[in-house]
Amino acid sequence: FVPWPPSHCGVSYQHISPRSKVDISAACVGALVIMDGKICLEARVALGAVAPTPIRARKTEKLLSGKELTSALLEQAGKLASKESKPISDMRASAQYRRQMVAVLTRRALEEAQKLA
Numbered sequence: 073f074v075p076w077p078p079s080h081c082g083v084s085y086q087h088i089s090p091r092s093k094v095d096i097s098a099a100c101v102g103a104l105v106i107m108d109g110k111i112c113l114e115a116r117v118a119l120g121a122v123a124p125t126p127i128r129a130r131k132t133e134k135l136l137s138g139k140e141l142t143s144a145l146l147e148q149a150g151k152l153a154s155k156e157s158k159p160i161s162d163m164r165a166s167a168q169y170r171r172q173m174v175a176v177l178t179r180r181a182l183e184e185a186q187k188l189a
Contacts, residue, residue: 080107082188084181087120088173090164097121098165099173101153103181107189110140117149117178122157122170129153132178146182150175 077083087100100120106113115136117129132153139145159170 077104078106080189081105082107082185084184084188086177086181086184088165088177096164099159099170099177101174101177101181103178103185105136105141105182105185105189107141107186112136112139112141112186115182117153117181119153119157119174119178121164122159122174124158127156127158129156129178131156136182141182141186146179149182150177150179153178 081104083102083104085100085102087097089095089097097120099122102118102120104116115133117132118126119129120126129152132149135149135152136145154171154175157171157174159167161167165173
């Protein structure tokens with residue numbers, strides 16, 4: 073059973089892969105926000121392909137909760153999510169590239185989720 077999302081909820085999934093949609097992602101981010109006007113009541117950020125298993129960026133979620141999602145805050149959230157990641161280098165991407173992409177993808181996912189809320 074998967075419950076219906078609450079009202080004023082937006083979600084987004086962003087990913088980077090060398091060969092578009094047919095390949096395993098080098099980095100991916102899923103975001104959910106529950107908004108009350110311009111204020112984020114709750115945020116969830118999941119990171120994939122940047123740790124041994126998919127992880128939640130809990131510090132990033134805490135940063136966003138109860139605040140207005142401004143461009144500056146979303147940029148800060150991306151940087152914090154990047155620090156929470158634990159990527160490795162492999163044939164798909166280097167650890168450094170993955171960290172950079174986590175910051176970008178987190179910001180993009182949160183922006184899109186906010187627009188859909």
